[in-house]
Amino acid sequence: MTTTVIRALVGVLTALLITIGTATAVRADGIVATINAPEATVEDQLLLTLTIEGSRSAQPTLPELSDFEVYPRGQSTQMSFVNGRVTSSVSHNYLLVPKRAGTFTIGPATVELDGQVYASQPIEVSILDASQQPQQSRDLFISAKVSTTNPYVGQEVVYIWRFYRRVRIGDARLEPQDFRGFLVEDLGKVREYQATVNGVQYLVSEIRKALFPQETGTVIIPASRLTCEVLVRGRRGGSSAFGDFFGTATTETTVLRSREIELDVKPLPPAPPGFSGLVGSFHIDAQISKAELKVGESATLRLTVSGNGNVQMISEPQMPELGAFKVYDDKPKGSVERSGARLSGSRTFSKALVPLEAGELAVPPVSLVYFDPGAGEFRDIRTAAIPLRVSPAEGQEELHLTESLAPTTGKVAVRILADDLLPIYKSLDAVQSSEQRRRAPWLLLAGLLLPPLGFLSTLVVQRRRHRFALDADLRRRHQALRRARKGLREIGASSSEGSEVSQQGSRALRQYIGDKLGLEGSALTPAEVDEQLRKYGVDEDLVRQAHTLLERLEAAQYGAGQVDPGELVAEIERLLKHLERQIKR
Numbered sequence: 001m002t003t004t005v006i007r008a009l010v011g012v013l014t015a016l017l018i019t020i021g022t023a024t025a026v027r028a029d030g031i032v033a034t035i036n037a038p039e040a041t042v043e044d045q046l047l048l049t050l051t052i053e054g055s056r057s058a059q060p061t062l063p064e065l066s067d068f069e070v071y072p073r074g075q076s077t078q079m080s081f082v083n084g085r086v087t088s089s090v091s092h093n094y095l096l097v098p099k100r101a102g103t104f105t106i107g108p109a110t111v112e113l114d115g116q117v118y119a120s121q122p123i124e125v126s127i128l129d130a131s132q133q134p135q136q137s138r139d140l141f142i143s144a145k146v147s148t149t150n151p152y153v154g155q156e157v158v159y160i161w162r163f164y165r166r167v168r169i170g171d172a173r174l175e176p177q178d179f180r181g182f183l184v185e186d187l188g189k190v191r192e193y194q195a196t197v198n199g200v201q202y203l204v205s206e207i208r209k210a211l212f213p214q215e216t217g218t219v220i221i222p223a224s225r226l227t228c229e230v231l232v233r234g235r236r237g238g239s240s241a242f243g244d245f246f247g248t249a250t251t252e253t254t255v256l257r258s259r260e261i262e263l264d265v266k267p268l269p270p271a272p273p274g275f276s277g278l279v280g281s282f283h284i285d286a287q288i289s290k291a292e293l294k295v296g297e298s299a300t301l302r303l304t305v306s307g308n309g310n311v312q313m314i315s316e317p318q319m320p321e322l323g324a325f326k327v328y329d330d331k332p333k334g335s336v337e338r339s340g341a342r343l344s345g346s347r348t349f350s351k352a353l354v355p356l357e358a359g360e361l362a363v364p365p366v367s368l369v370y371f372d373p374g375a376g377e378f379r380d381i382r383t384a385a386i387p388l389r390v391s392p393a394e395g396q397e398e399l400h401l402t403e404s405l406a407p408t409t410g411k412v413a414v415r416i417l418a419d420d421l422l423p424i425y426k427s428l429d430a431v432q433s434s435e436q437r438r439r440a441p442w443l444l445l446a447g448l449l450l451p452p453l454g455f456l457s458t459l460v461v462q463r464r465r466h467r468f469a470l471d472a473d474l475r476r477r478h479q480a481l482r483r484a485r486k487g488l489r490e491i492g493a494s495s496s497e498g499s500e501v502s503q504q505g506s507r508a509l510r511q512y513i514g515d516k517l518g519l520e521g522s523a524l525t526p527a528e529v530d531e532q533l534r535k536y537g538v539d540e541d542l543v544r545q546a547h548t549l550l551e552r553l554e555a556a557q558y559g560a561g562q563v564d565p566g567e568l569v570a571e572i573e574r575l576l577k578h579l580e581r582q583i584k585r
Contacts, residue, residue: 301363506553
């Protein structure tokens with residue numbers, strides 16, 4: 001800046017101070033309402049400014065704004081000089097986010113000054129659907145769509161959310177959505193890529209979820225809302241000449257909304273016998289570890305069900321009658337793949353088969369009945385029969401200790417073929433000391449009591465195992481804490497960070513609560529967690545902790561804040577200990 005320019009600026013400021021010192025303050029009481037644009041879309045926001053003249057402390061009263069979400073955005077004070085007189089005013093700013101399209105009237109705002117009420121003029125605004133604004137004229141916008149709007153109950157609906165931007169942003173916060181009426185599975189991490197829309201290149205953040213509607217009829221996927229700070233160089237339409245001259249960068253709060261999506265969920269047709277509950281596209285396969293064996297040997301039969309759809313519902317297919325075999329079940333193994341375009345998975349059921357007879361045997365076909373939403377019909381698929389060649393077992397060893405000498409007479413004479421290693425003693429004195437003889441009655445009593453006590457203990461254990469085998473909910477409740485801690489150990493041992501850690505922690509906590517309360521944990525929202533925990537009499541403070549943690553983890557999945565894996569594991573572990581005591585109580 002040259003010396004001449006600096007002197008000119010100093011002269012302007014000096015004249016301004018002299019004017020302030022000699023001016024006479026006047027008041028022009030009233031309130032004026034202005035809007036930054038008479039037209040916007042449902043994905044934009046409006047800036048409503050209420051300017052109060054004549055008082056710096058008076059607060060305006062807003063009109064009814066039920067068609068908008070309202071966020072205060074601070075205030076500013078202005079002074080103006082007209083013909084040597086000074087007037088002052090205070091501007092109160094409000095951000096208005098439209099809830100729907102249409103033409104709306106913002107009613108008069110009011111303020112009371114010295115006992116008199118002043119009102120502003122009403123303002124009419126037009127809110128357009130987002131599709132009516134050309135995308136190439138927008139710096140940032142969000143979109144949401146689904147793979148189908150007319151699914152069957154239980155069918156996978158892929159929900160795709162995208163955030164497009166071509167300007168610098170900061171502090172982006174995506175508010176959690178309430179997918180009430182759906183089972184929800186995340187499909188991988190947040191994806192980042194470049195895309196061109198109508199000739200304009202954008203940076204895109206994409207989130208995919210698999211939604212499984214659990215009820216028929218009209219089901220609404222709620223609108224999403226994202227708030228972020230947009231970096232602006234100078235203010236468009238602003239009055240700060242100094243800011244524009246020096247290139248001052250400011251930020252503006254922007255709220256983006258996607259439209260809500262309405263689904264018409266159809267019921268499944270009447271199900272045939274043996275329907276597995278699976279909806280999607282599935283396959284079943286059967287394999288045997290060996291096709292030739294002997295009576296008494298074992299072969300492992302593996303049944304694998306795999307496919308796309310509601311793979312969480314995969315259960316063991318109904319086995320045909322296997323009368324020629326002893327059957328021993330093994331623990332099933334499964335996996336769910338969430339990183340693809342759709343949810344896929346498999347589950348393998350293993351059984352040890354021990355043939356009881358020799359000959360040409362076979363494992364009969366195993367059937368799986370599922371619903372194919374693409375074809376709109378049930379499908380019955382079967383494995384092929386597996387032939388087995390079973391040979392007789394080798395000669396069995398017989399243990400003969402005695403032999404009859406006169407089998408035809410009334411009395412049986414017996415010849416001893418084998419004897420003990422030690423000689424037979426006929427008196428206790430030969431093997432007992434005097435001390436042992438004194439203890440003999442007590443040892444005898446203990447010997448008499450031990451068998452019934454052992455029997456009772458075995459009976460209790462067997463009954464407990466039987467209860468666990470028949471009651472799946474009891475097994476879930478009993479194993480809930482163990483499963484949750486296993487998930488936490490996986491978080492601590494992995495090198496994941498950011499949204500993936502948040503997703504794993506949220507899943508571990510929700511699955512624990514679902515297992516303890518007999519619910520589908522992956523579909524629980526923070527609000528539903530509150531409701532269920534209160535039903536079980538959990539302390540309000542603990543309910544609030546669980547709610548806050550779940551909301552923080554959901555927000556962190558979309559980049560709103562960072563999560564330290566070690567601290568997260570410790571926090572969830574503490575919460576699980578308290579919940580375990582509360583729910584047991």
